[in-house]
């Protein structure tokens with residue numbers, strides 16, 4: 001007898017497979033099959049199962065044939081619970097790249113990201129696996145957070161400002177450090193998103209692709225609503241006379257219905273309010 005591992009394993013598998021036990025199995029299967037097919041109930045169940053299988057195949061086929069439709073079971077974003085709610089085409093120009101430079105400047109300079117800064121309760125943060133943040137002055141049970149999408153938009157804005165200053169031969173109002181940080185943040189976002197949409201090319205002079213194709217988008221307005229519901233009453237200094245604002249002063253712009261009581265003698269419980277988005281001194285335009 002071979003003593004190889006192979007044959008030992010096979011012996012193990014065949015163990016108990018004697019004529020006797022094989023006979024027992026056969027009669028068991030026969031009696032099972034008989035009682036199975038004789039039962040009307042079982043036949044109905046068989047029918048229902050068959051219909052179910054046919055439906056499953058049909059549904060799967062339908063699902064696989066419509067890959068560009070937003071899925072009904074699309075997961076909501078984890079914090080503001082946004083989903084894809086609108087469709088937009090890929091386009092060559094929008095007013096933000098208009099030939100009318102006055103209009104272009106107006107649009108870019110008017111991007112306001114103050115609502116990026118929100119106050120979220122520690123309980124809420126806990127439920128969403130967020131770490132605790134520095135204290136919000138008017139409610140010590142809340143931390144200050146910056147919504148990432150607004151941060152990216154802010155970054156794009158200062159890159160635009162820097163380039164338009166360069167173009168016009170004006171002195172740079174934003175530091176290179178800040179601008180390269182912003183470019184890097186946008187680079188990271190692109191890498192992180194890893195957008196796999198194939199945009200069809202055409203034989204045409206303009207460098208553009210994806211014409212007549214559409215993408216599904218979330219609603220920026222809904223994100224803004226979320227930000228407003230959690231307002232941190234934040235406003236950046238925009239005019240030269242506002243540059244003397246302290247950091248706390250930036251949080252004193254509560255809407256009337258916020259319920260926060262703003263005081264002038266607030267004393268911080270910690271090293272106060274670092275890491276806030278800078279920007280937005282428009283001393284010219």
Ligand SMILES: *[C@@H]1O[C@H](CO)[C@@H](O)[C@H](O)[C@H]1NC(C)=O
Nearest residue numbers: 098099100101102103104106
């Ligand atoms: C350019 O845009 C500005 C600002 O919207 C507008 O007032 C002006 O009429 C536009 N100029 C032209 C030539 O369309």
